[in-house]
Amino acid sequence: MSALSSTSQRYEDLKAQIEQKSFTKESMTKFIQQLPKIELHAHLNGCIRESTLASLASERNVKLSSLLHDLQQETHFTEEEKMNESPQEKVNKKRRSLLECFEIFTEIGLCVTDLVALKQICIEALEDFAKQGVVYLELRSTPKVLLDTMYGTKATKKDYIDTILKCMADFEEQDQERYKREMEDVKQNANASSQSLPRLPMTCRYIVSINRAESFEVAQEHTQLAMEYAKKSKYVVGLDLSGSPLKNSFTELEPCFRMAKDAGLKTSIHCGEIPCEKGVDNETDDALIEFSYRDTKKILDFEPDRLGHALLFTDEMYEALERGKKIPIECCPTSNVMTLELATHYEGDLVHGLRRHPRLSKWLENDYPCSINTDDPGIFNTDSSLEFLLLVDAFGFQNPARIVSIVMDSIDHAFESDDFKAKMTGLVTSKINGILY
Ligand code: IMP
Ligand code: ZN
Numbered sequence: 357m358s359a360l361s362s363t364s365q366r367y368e369d370l371k372a373q374i375e376q377k378s379f380t381k382e383s384m385t386k387f388i389q390q391l392p393k394i395e396l397h398a399h400l401n402g403c404i405r406e407s408t409l410a411s412l413a414s415e416r417n418v419k420l421s422s423l424l425h426d427l428q429q430e431t432h433f434t435e436e437e438k439m440n441e442s443p444q445e446k447v448n449k450k451r452r453s454l455l456e457c458f459e460i461f462t463e464i465g466l467c468v469t470d471l472v473a474l475k476q477i478c479i480e481a482l483e484d485f486a487k488q489g490v491v492y493l494e495l496r497s498t499p500k501v502l503l504d505t506m507y508g509t510k511a512t513k514k515d516y517i518d519t520i521l522k523c524m525a526d527f528e529e530q531d532q533e534r535y536k537r538e539m540e541d542v543k544q545n546a547n548a549s550s551q552s553l554p555r556l557p558m559t560c561r562y563i564v565s566i567n568r569a570e571s572f573e574v575a576q577e578h579t580q581l582a583m584e585y586a587k588k589s590k591y592v593v594g595l596d597l598s599g600s601p602l603k604n605s606f607t608e609l610e611p612c613f614r615m616a617k618d619a620g621l622k623t624s625i626h627c628g629e630i631p632c633e634k635g636v637d638n639e640t641d642d643a644l645i646e647f648s649y650r651d652t653k654k655i656l657d658f659e660p661d662r663l664g665h666a667l668l669f670t671d672e673m674y675e676a677l678e679r680g681k682k683i684p685i686e687c688c689p690t691s692n693v694m695t696l697e698l699a700t701h702y703e704g705d706l707v708h709g710l711r712r713h714p715r716l717s718k719w720l721e722n723d724y725p726c727s728i729n730t731d732d733p734g735i736f737n738t739d740s741s742l743e744f745l746l747l748v749d750a751f752g753f754q755n756p757a758r759i760v761s762i763v764m765d766s767i768d769h770a771f772e773s774d775d776f777k778a779k780m781t782g783l784v785t786s787k788i789n790g791i792l793y
Contacts, residue, residue, distance in 0.1 A: 394766040397686035400497035402732025403481035412467035452694035470503040478523040488740040496563035524560035531557040567599035579612040593771035594622035622771035626664035684769040688731035710750035727766035
């Protein structure tokens with residue numbers, strides 16, 4: 357039996373065991389918190405902790421918009437929750453429409469101005485993901501020219517990437533050491549329960565982003581950087597297109613992505629954030645819909661390795677994906693509810709908002725390849741465990757088998773080798789067995 361088929365057999369056995377076990381709400385929550393997770397779609401600057409943003413802003417005399425950063429009590433509550441003295445935690449009280457998110461990114465840019473701040477937000481992001489049991493993280497970020505306060509000079513985009521990669525390498529080393537130490541302790545303590553098994557160490561990878569709002573020349577520069585670093589560092593695995601979907605087009609940037617693909621880099625492209633057809637909302641004008649339709653078609657024809665969000669395609673586009681290559685989708689539940697304003701427009705809370713997600717229930721029903729991610733955990737006030745707990749509540753899962761299958765399938769979407777994925781599958785399967793019994 358090959359390594360891959362033996363791990364997939366173990367995975368089938370595992371699913372069967374989970375389905376036979378009964379779970380209470382509490383045991384399900386605990387299981388999900390301990391579950392090893394795969395995070396494939398997170399933007400570094402969007403991971404900034406609120407407390408870090410506030411302290412960087414105060415150090416730099418940046419005034420953060422109170423509308424965006426103070427709690428907005430009037431939004432996102434159901435009538436029932438307004439009556440309740442302790443509203444449930446799956447309520448997000450912040451204003452986070454797509455446009456508001458881009459205002460926040462501008463403010464973050466005014467605060468993360470030097471390599472020291474970059475290092476701080478990177479280390480904190482890695483710590484936060486690891487704390488939620490993430491075992492494999494692909495973090496993306498747009499290289500920027502910052503300040504090097506140590507020398508009072510400008511830091512280049514290479515310095516930006518080097519800073520992130522150094523944080524990742526140091527973090528991995530420390531996390532591996534911690535794991536070994538804790539395993540030794542467990543071995544010496546014969547009475548240790550499986551519940552006290554140490555958290556698996558986290559593997560970190562970096563995806564270079566191209567921001568749609570920047571010029572073609574900048575996109576080319578980032579593509580070159582991604583290709584150069586991918587040759588010399590195991591950490592750099594792909595190229596992403598993100599930024600405001602109202603700016604620029606994939607059509608113009610396609611040569612960059614083609615070059616990256618030809619060089620063996622993996623690609624992930626944000627798409628479907630604005631409607632591709634009439635009747636989806638009353639806000640998008642016809643010219644923008646036409647633009648979005650043509651641009652989305654171009655992205656789908658290009659066949660990136662993964663699609664970010666993929667929220668508002670036409671039925672025809674979704675059907676073609678189903679029939680065709682089934683390109684894996686990076687779904688970000690809280691981000692989708694907030695940016696599409698599903699919670700403000702309707703019943704107010706994230707659980708009801710997620711039930712109104714334009715596609716997620718269909719993807720789950722059809723077993724469409726789809727990972728669950730945080731996108732911008734600092735901005736959406738979320739984390740990798742909360743995203744799964746939200747799914748459980750919104751779709752009424754009685755046991756975590758479906759969640760486990762999403763995690764196991766996501767390993768396959770990683771921008772990594774088959775060997776790496778087979779090993780990761782084995783590790784995750786063993787850990788799940790450990791937390792089950
Ligand atoms: P950075 O690349 O580390 O600076 O992370 C923040 C950037 O990620 C933002 O300025 C956007 O370009 C991008 N980003 C974050 N969330 C989204 C999203 O939901 N849609 C599109 N782009 C996003
Ligand atoms: Zn994103």
